[in-house]
Amino acid sequence: xxxxxxxxxxxxxxxxxxxxxxxxxxxxxxxxxxxxxxxxxxxxxxxxxxxxxxxxxxxxxxxxxxxxxxxxxxxxxxxxxxxxxxxxxxxxxxxxxxxxxxxxxxxxxxxxxxxxxxxxxxxxxxxxxxxxxxxxxxxxxxxxxxxxxxxxxxxxxxxxxxxxxxxxxxxxxxxxxxxxxxxxxxxxxxxxxxxxxxxxxxxxxxxxxxxxxxxxxxxxxxxxxxxxxxxxxxxxxxxxxxxxxxxxxxxxxxxxxxxxxxxxxxxxxxxxxxxxxxxxxxxxxxxxxxx
Numbered sequence: 001x002x003x004x005x006x007x008x009x010x011x012x013x014x015x016x017x018x019x020x021x022x023x024x025x026x027x028x029x030x031x032x033x034x035x036x037x038x039x040x041x042x043x044x045x046x047x048x049x050x051x052x053x054x055x056x057x058x059x060x061x062x063x064x065x066x067x068x069x070x071x072x073x074x075x076x077x078x079x080x081x082x083x084x085x086x087x088x089x090x091x092x093x094x095x096x097x098x099x100x101x102x103x104x105x106x107x108x109x110x111x112x113x114x115x116x117x118x119x120x121x122x123x124x125x126x127x128x129x130x131x132x133x134x135x136x137x138x139x140x141x142x143x144x145x146x147x148x149x150x151x152x153x154x155x156x157x158x159x160x161x162x163x164x165x166x167x168x169x170x171x172x173x174x175x176x177x178x179x180x181x182x183x184x185x186x187x188x189x190x191x192x193x194x195x196x197x198x199x200x201x202x203x204x205x206x207x208x209x210x211x212x213x214x215x216x217x218x219x220x221x222x223x224x225x226x227x228x229x230x231x232x233x234x235x236x237x238x239x240x241x242x243x244x245x246x247x248x249x250x251x252x253x254x255x256x257x258x259x260x261x262x263x264x265x266x267x268x269x270x271x272x273x274x275x276x277x278x279x280x281x282x283x284x285x286x287x288x289x290x291x
Contacts, residue, residue, distance in 0.1 A: 010130075010131050012237050015220065017189060018220075018236075020146065021193070022221055022232070023228075023232045024146050025183060027226035031088060032089050034218060035095045036190055037214040040193055040208075040213070042065070042191055043065030043066065043194030044194030044197055044208070045198075047195025047196075049064075058199060061198075062196065066189075067191075070185070103206040135196050138192050142192075157178050160173060161173065220236045220239050223239065224236070224281055246261060
């Protein structure tokens with residue numbers, strides 16, 4: 001039971017980091033994306049290759065994951081950042097679909113559909129360490145960084161872009177650079193989450209980085225509240241705990257847990273949009289979330 005709870009806590013911390021970094025794009029900069037799982041996948045494969053080919057050092061794996069995911073996000077996202085609103089959502093959807101195909105076909109790097117197996121357990125100075133404390137440290141670090149940036153001039157610039165992009169540009173803000181930096185930072189955080197995910201499971205394949213995964217992370221963000229610091233964490237805990245809670249209900253067959261889970265997800269999202277459109281921790285009076 002302790003191992004089960006430890007595994008659940010580790011996944012909650014990893015997906016909390018994913019949701020929090022997506023929130024930096026959506027809640028702070030107003031950049032809506034359904035391709036966050038792509039950057040998680042880039043980080044997962046980069047971290048796994050470092051552990052397999054070099055050394056299973058979690059710090060080195062996370063650094064490589066952040067550099068690869070953050071760097072490639074600029075190459076992939078800069079053309080898409082020329083558009084805004086629903087057009088960027090469509091562009092990110094295309095990126096998500098293309099990335100799944102690339103992950104499947106790039107077998108020397110990703111292992112294809114079979115994935116990368118036998119990823120060694122993370123170790124520092126020859127001592128094997130669990131992923132949970134590393135995931136919690138990474139989560140706290142990124143939350144502190146995001147909180148500091150939101151209070152600074154960069155955060156104010158992103159807020160202005162979110163509220164009125166044309167007005168921010170007219171006031172002399174470099175919108176393209178600010179949005180690109182926001183995407184790169186968010187993608188780097190997703191890459192770190194991906195590396196920790198790969199090290200935790202000792203296995204990674206393309207099925208973990210599909211559109212369904214991106215939608216799940218977005219759902220965590222919406223449930224908790226966009227633009228809030230702790231909302232994405234609450235959403236991650238709630239949505240990851242639901243399958244575990246359903247498995248303990250004797251009247252639900254194990255084969256039907258997935259279907260019941262989807263029904264609950266859909267119903268919960270509909271109720272939230274009606275009664276708490278800003279999410280559980282969002283500012284309901286203003287109709288949107290606040291940082």
